[in-house]
Amino acid sequence: MSLRPRQSTGVSSPANQRKKAPKDSTTPRAIRNNRVPSYLKPGAAVEISSDESGFRGSWFPGRVVTAPSSDKDFVKCQVEYTTLFFDKELKKPLKEVVHTAQLRPPAPSLSESEKKRDFAVGEKVDAYYNDGWWEGEVMKVLGDGKFSVYFRTSREQIEFHRDQLRYQREWVNGAWKPPLEETEEEESEDDKVDDTEEEEDLLSQVDPETARAIAKQMFSSGTIVEVSSEEEGFKGSWFVAKVIERIGEDNYLVEYRDLREENGVEPLKEEADFLHMRPLPPPSEDYTDFAVGDKVDAFYNDGWWVGDVIESLQDGRVGIFFRQSREKMRFGRLGLRLHKDWVNGTWQLALKRGEKRPKVLQRVSVSCDRNVRPKKEISKQVLSIGTPVEVSSEEEGFEDSWFAAKLVEYRGLDKCLVEYDKLKAEDAKEPLREEVKVIQIRPQPVERIMVNSFEKLDKVDAFYNDGWWVGVIVKILAKSNYLVNFEKTGEVLKFNHFQLRLHQEWIDGKWITSSKSQKV
Incomplete structure (x- = not known):
């Protein structure tokens, strides 16, 4: 650990002085397969490690400035630090070009379960010091919420308050290791067996020949679909895409709506097989009140991720547990939908955790016509019921304005009903609902963090x-x-x-x- 604040020398950045990536680094698998993780997209918050002497074992907060670009074996991108600066006046944030293996999402805060217990002697922790998080080990419990932490890289032992510490975790294949401790949601051996049985049960229902025939009928060029992945870190997720063309008997070239190529600009194109594709799930007609145990999809990091409802809060938020990554997160109801499985041309509602499906399946059939909509209805294909949107107005005095809302239902081919987030009905209590044209709605814009000042004429x-x-x-x-x-x-x-x-x-x-x- 270096006792001095880290700053640029003004000559060249440490990244430019390094000739190769850290010895123990590996390019994320998603990058190797041209799928850029959300935390590597421009504007995304990250933590940045260093191979520089005096800074090994440290993580500094920052953000991605440019998307990863390949240069032989070196996959790199430019980052901007949040707490490190180029000048003594602390006005110009330090920027560097680093290897993607030196980046990870911001580490999670302590879970509710972890907050209830103290750090113990011998536990691996990160300590916030000199504008970054440094890896260390608890040596003494001093009382009054204070701990003595030893740093092996610098052979220093420093005192910290518990608010300056967090448990040490590693970002491995798209998940935190070890995962957050959640006593209520810890997965038992029975849960693991249930997961395996559920997956095997679903696979046993799929008839490849039927699925292949349905795919040929439905997935023509221009059709909007959802594509799943078996890649590490992406299992249990579905991403919206458009079919470009069929390749051979089983594969299709798709273009993703929200995933980008390495340059961060062009939509990512990729081959997908028919068993990992499905039409957009049918929209829910009514407002869904999610209950504990429901299996849902949560929209996060540009895709729909499968999880279980573990809590329903009074403020309308819903707690979701993702079994693949062992993470718990809270979502607003507008970012959730009940999980459905596409099996041999029908949509099958997922069972709640612990329920068993009867041997004779009672499926709700959805005709192919309902899932393959006319190509001119692009807005309908992209925006599902409950999706957060922004609505423009044709009313005089409200031109060039956009108001946050959620999509309630479609009415015919060119109109829909929306419910505004901030605007109220005449009683000033209930949210305002209004029928608008489909062309007046759009998804809520991608958040672009403006760290630097705006300029004139922006x-x-x-x-x-x-x-x-x-x-x-x-x-x-x-x-x-x-x-x-x-x-x-x-x-x-x-x-x-x-x-x-x-x-x-x-x-x-x-x-x-x-x-x-x-x-x-």
């Missing part, structure tokens, strides 16, 4: 009166404030940095960031 969305309004920055003020001009109304209003986001357009199923405005 086209932005400003959060005002419960919605996002399109404008142009016309003047930069002190203390991260800006003057924004709204062309439709002719108004110029003052906003802080946190009230703004870069303007993006939803065009042909892609988010396109707007260039600078050419006029004020």
Whole structure:
């Protein structure tokens, strides 16, 4: 451990001085297969390790600036540190080009179970010190929430409060090892057997010849589908994609809606076999009240991940346990859907944990026509019922504004019902529901973190009166404030940095960031 804060020398970055990747590093399997994990996408928060002398065994918070790019055996990307700076005034964050093996998602905080017990002598921990997390070992319990931690790399022993410590974990194949401790959700041997039996039961129902014939009928070019993966770190997930063409008897070339190539710009294209593809699940007609034990899909990291409901909170959030990664997370109900399995051309609702399916299956058949929608209804294919969306208005005085809502139902071919997040009905209590045209809705934009200041003439969305309004920055003020001009109304209003986001357009199923405005 180095006792000095880490800064750039101003000559060259440590990354440029290193000629090769760390000896023990390996390129993530997802990168090798051209599937870029969400934590390696531009703007994503990460923790960054170092091979530099004096900094081994440390992790610093930062964000990804550029997507990974391959250079022979060296897969690298540019990062920007959150707590390290290039200058003494601490105004210019340090940037480096690092190997992807030096990056991982931010480590999880202590679970509720872990918060209830103290660290013990001999336990491996990370201690927050000098702007980063350093790997060490608890040597003494000092009382009053204090612990003495020894760092082998520097042979130092320093005192820390428990708030400055976390359990040491490693990011391996898309999951944290060891996983968070959750006594209520710890998986018993019976649970593991149930998982195996459930998977074997589902596989036994699939007739390959029937599935192949249905795929040929349904998965024509342009069809929107969901694609699963058996890759480590991606098992139990489904990603929305579009069929480009069929390749041979069993495979299809697909283009993902939310996954990107290594350059971070072009949609990822990949071959998938028919057994790992399915049409979009049928939308739920009614508001779903998720109960403990329900098997659900949660939208996270650009895909739908299979998990179990373990808690239902009064504020509307739902606790989900993901058995593949052994992680627990909480979601709003709008990011969830009941899990369904696609078996031989029918949708089969998943059983609750512990339930057994009868030998004679009572399936709810869904005709092929219902799953293969006309190609002109692209918005319907992409946006399922319950999906968080943004809604534009055709009403005078509300042009160039977008309001957060959820998609409630479709009404005919070109209209749908939405329920706004912030806007209220006339009684000022219930959320406002409104029928709008399908062309007036879009997915909620991809969050792009603006660490640096906005510039003059940047086209932005400003959060005002419960919605996002399109404008142009016309003047930069002190203390991260800006003057924004709204062309439709002719108004110029003052906003802080946190009230703004870069303007993006939803065009042909892609988010396109707007260039600078050419006029004020």
